[in-house]
Amino acid sequence: MKAIIGVSLLMLLCINLNAVEELTVEQSEQAHYKQAQLTIEILNIEDLEGDIRIGVFNRSENFLKQGFTYKNYIVKVQDSTETIIINDLPPGEYAFILYHDKNADTKMNRNFLGIPKEPFGFSNNLKPKFSKPTFEECKFLLEKDLVLQIPLIFYN
Numbered sequence: 278m279k280a281i282i283g284v285s286l287l288m289l290l291c292i293n294l295n296a297v298e299e300l301t302v303e304q305s306e307q308a309h310y311k312q313a314q315l316t317i318e319i320l321n322i323e324d325l326e327g328d329i330r331i332g333v334f335n336r337s338e339n340f341l342k343q344g345f346t347y348k349n350y351i352v353k354v355q356d357s358t359e360t361i362i363i364n365d366l367p368p369g370e371y372a373f374i375l376y377h378d379k380n381a382d383t384k385m386n387r388n389f390l391g392i393p394k395e396p397f398g399f400s401n402n403l404k405p406k407f408s409k410p411t412f413e414e415c416k417f418l419l420e421k422d423l424v425l426q427i428p429l430i431f432y433n
Contacts, residue, residue: 327379340412371416396429
């Protein structure tokens with residue numbers, strides 16, 4: 278019986294040590310890269326009310342699908358130009374959409390044809406013509422500090 282308890286304790290100890298080793302390896306991998314800073318300057322804000330909502334995507338198959346953003350950010354509108362500094366994205370390829378939620382209802386309002394009634398923008402300053410943009414068209418590489426200026430697009 279003592280042998281079974283001893284073996285069980287040894288197994289538990291080994292399992293716990295493996296978990297610590299994995300955590301240590303993961304932490305050391307994170308320490309190998311410097312966290313890049315993404316600065317987004319949102320330009321051309323006409324109405325000083327509501328919020329700018331930003332959805333960041335890191336996978337092409339999820340791009341522009343509701344509920345599949347990698348990270349979300351909100352900036353309270355107080356000026357005609359707003360800036361957000363993002364420090365929590367690991368190096369990689371990303372694309373984002375942002376919109377000015379003027380009435381703060383947490384959704385992009387559209388007209389009966391589906392055309393946005395609120396100003397918006399995409400990474401790479403892509404202005405869609407007849408279809409939604411793709412991840413490939415909007416993607417950018419974040420491996421060092423990066424500043425992107427995004428003027429809002431208005432459809433009236």
